Amino acid sequence: MPEQEIKAPEHIYTWVDVDAHLATLAADKQWPDWLHECDAFWDGLEMRISPQASPQEALSWLGDKFEVGSTTSHEGETVLRLDDVPGQPSARLLPLSVRQRTLEPPRREPRWRERHIVRGLGEPLPHPESPFPGNVRIAAMHSFKGGAGRTLHGVALADAIARRGDRVLLVDADLEAPGITWMFSAHSRRVDFGYEDFLALLHSSEDGRPDDAVKLGAAYLPNQMIDNVIVMPARRSLRDIAPPRLEPTDLLTPERSIYYLTESLAALADRLGARTVLIDLSTGSSELAAPILLDPRVQRIFVTAVSDQSLYGTLRTIQELGRRAPTRTDDPASVAVITRFRQDGRWEPVTKAATLLRDAITRMLEPSIQEGSDRVTLEPLFSVFQGQLPALPASWEEAVDLVRRRHVAETLTSLVERLAPPS
Incomplete structure (x- = not known):
């Protein structure tokens, strides 16, 4: 596909x-190759360029790319004119500066919005060098829009794997609306260790190792096991509904691996004797989910309805993940779960959604293996709407009983087989 010129925003x-x-x-x-980095803030824009390029060349390129607010000179300073009230000459100016220097490429990190605007944003994140510790499998449930049934299917999937005799670590990583935590905490069930505790222990590690987090988690989490599912709620108490004190991106410091969180979760699962970690993520393009979704070793499970916002938000998420963290040959295949449609309804929107999702997930593959490869792309899974399911019971036991009676896990059989270790 030929490169298309991107026009400046209208305003x-x-x-x-x-x-x-x-x-x-x-x-x-x-x-251009000579442009290394740009940092914009309220009081100016600084461009860092190669010593082989000139500041005049940099400013000329910038003026070409900003068609509405063009670069100009003001009181001896080069500025970018910003929009003002229509019909009036703009007095709103953003000062520009250009520095020539040789820079080491900055560290790329698994964030939706990275710290610096650099030329390397057009390249994928560094691929992990090895599998997860203990060959633990990690899967993450994600929905672009709430209400699609992500938590419901996560509970059903964890229960189905556990019923095969395999221990599962189920993590409620939705730090803003922790559904699994509410179910688990019903009827005064005791919680000694939560996901926020795990993040805080990882954050306080001075040597970049997860030893304390793994040790304490392994000591307390077995008390939170139900039928081979070890539940790590988002927090110990639901009295606190404030935003989290720590977010996963706070762990992205120079002394730690950029995949520190997922690797630490795998180490914890290995210590607990769980071969599978299943993570219930926050909805949307949240930085709470980014460090997990952007690790290509994680099996990404996209739960979506066929409504436009849910479907096309999911497709954009898949597209962005394919650009930033494409799937390689040894990485687990991503899969979509299509929900919230009726068995006796119109199937055209469902089949259209399935085709779009399958094609988008296929394009998540690294370009070198998209063509001429025997790589298997998992077909989307269909989970027909059932009237009893949207109103989940308050307690964990009742929720598990409901998904069993309604046979929700039967729609996820292929995932169960992939995530449950061979006997």
Whole structure:
């Protein structure tokens, strides 16, 4: 496909619009080789370029890319004019500076919005060098929009794997609306160790190792096991509904692996004797989910309805994951679960959604293996709407009983077989 020129946004109000446009150009590989990094903030934009390029060349390129707010000179300073009230000359100016220097490529990290706007945004994140500790399998349930049944299918999947005799570590990583935590905490069930505890222990590690988090988690979590499912709720108490004190991206410090969180969860599962970790993530494009979704060793399970917002938000998420963290030959295949449709309803939207999702997941494969490869892409799974399911019972036991009676796990059989270790 030929490269398409990306036009500047119609309105450039602040440095945020400048920053976003430069990031879009970088992701589409439309930065020149001599442009290393751009940092925009409220009081100016700084460009860092190769010593072989000139500041005039940099400013000329910037002016070409911003068609509405063009670069100009103001009181001896080069500025970018920002939008003002229509019909009036703009007095809103963003100062520009250019520095020539040789820079080491900055560390890329699994975030939706990375720290610096650099030319490398057009390349995937570094691929992990080895499998998870203990060959633990990690899967993550994700929905772009709430209400699609992500938590419901996560509970059903964990229960189905556990009923085969395999121990599962089920993590409620939805730190904003922790559904599994509510179910598990019903009827005063005791919680001694939660996901927020795990994050805090990892964050406080001075040597970048997860030893304390793994040791304490392994000591307390067995008390939170029900029928071979070890539940790690989001937090110990539901009295606190405030935003989390720590987020997974807070762990992304220079002394730690960029995949520190997922590797630490695998180490904890290995210590607990669980071969499978199943993670219930926050909805949408959340940084709470990014460090997990952007690890290609994680089996990504996308739960979506056929409504436009749910479906096309999911497709955009898959597309972005394919650009940032494509699937390689040894990585687990991603899969979509299509929900919230009726057996006796119109099937055209369902089959259309299945085709779009299958094609999008196929394009998540690294370009070198998309063609001429025997790589298997998992077909989307269909979970027909059942009237009893949207209103989940309050307690864990009642929720598990419901998904068993309604045979929810039968729609996930292929996932159960992939995630449950061979006997």
